[in-house]
Amino acid sequence: MNTEERSEMDQLQEALERSLPLVQRLFPLDVMFALADTEKFLYYLPGRELDARIEPGTPVPASGGIRAALDSGEEVSGTLPKEIYGLPFKSSSMPIRDRDGAVTGVFTIGISLSNQVTLSEAANALAVTSDEISSTSVEIAGTASELAGTVSDLKDLGQKVVEDLQQTDEILDFIRKVAENSNLLGLNAAIEAAHAAEHGRGFGIVAQEIRKMSVSSASSAKDIAGILQMIKQKISRMDAILTDCLAQSERQAAATEEITASMEQLAASAVEIEGIARLI
Structure with missing residues (x-):
């Protein structure tokens, strides 16, 4: 990743770190957010109860929605059962592209489905x-x-x-x-x-x-x-x-x-x- 791409990701990360806690408070459902580049997680904000227990610097899994979004360059959505993280939730991963259209990372939101299940x-x-x-x-x-x-x-x-x-x-x-x-x-x-x-x-x-x-x-x-x-x-x-x-x-x-x-x-x-x- 070149310096320009790193700078763009840094700016995006800084903007998300400032805005997402406010967005989370306004969101009617329990949500969590994550930002990753092509290799590792850069930022993670857990929900009130929904927590995937991701640490910044953790490598992106070799399989799953985030990896699929990085590889395909398309938005990927899926539902995870409660057996994995304790609560069922719907995950949507959106690829992030640079000025040339290349995928440089992914932004992910996880929405708790506990209310839906109830x-x-x-x-x-x-x-x-x-x-x-x-x-x-x-x-x-x-x-x-x-x-x-x-x-x-x-x-x-x-x-x-x-x-x-x-x-x-x-x-x-x-x-x-x-x-x-x-x-x-x-x-x-x-x-x-x-x-x-x-x-x-x-x-x-x-x-x-x-x-x-x-x-x-x-x-x-x-x-x-x-x-x-x-x-x-x-x-x-x-x-x-x-x-x-x-x-x-x-x-x-x-x-x-x-x-x-x-x-x-x-x-x-x-x-x-x-x-x-x-x-x-």
Whole structure:
């Protein structure tokens, strides 16, 4: 390297030593900088956490991005995993040329990718979580639809039971009429038995039993009517509850559909976040 080239590199090194610490402070990401000639490193500024542990005077490695930029005269970029220096980072090496166009050195910047990795992992976790929630929401929506169908069937069954119970009213009316007629018949038979005196004694006993049976039938019919009325009231209450359950099931199905749509949108956002992370 001649004196003129050495002077240019010295001037560049001096300018970088003054400016790069300020640039580093303004840079939003953790960065490190290095300047090398064709043989060795001339200047190195480590990042806050990102540190390749380069000492001025250290020979340029025989392989890697810096050597490739020196040999090709083209800008070379690459990504290094965290296993090498503890943090993943992206390295870009730009050749430095003299007035004649010859490559006299290389300027390198290393940008930490720790934030990118964190963002990418978060995006992946978000995508997985949204997929799981979406699947669960679809399952819940299906279950809600099945529940709505079951509740609807129960509601129809309850209405059918009410209709069947209404038919028992006719049977109870018939029993009451039979009881009333039996009571009247027994009363008439008792009167006739009294007129017959001793000859009507056995007939009077039968008439008395008929009246007891009619009274018992009337009382039983009344009890049955009360029980059936209570059943009707409870079935009506059950019908109201089932109607409310049906409405809630329909709302649940609609809500889970909205959740599924939101999860799909969230998954799409996770893909966009992953894309943004890769742009760094």
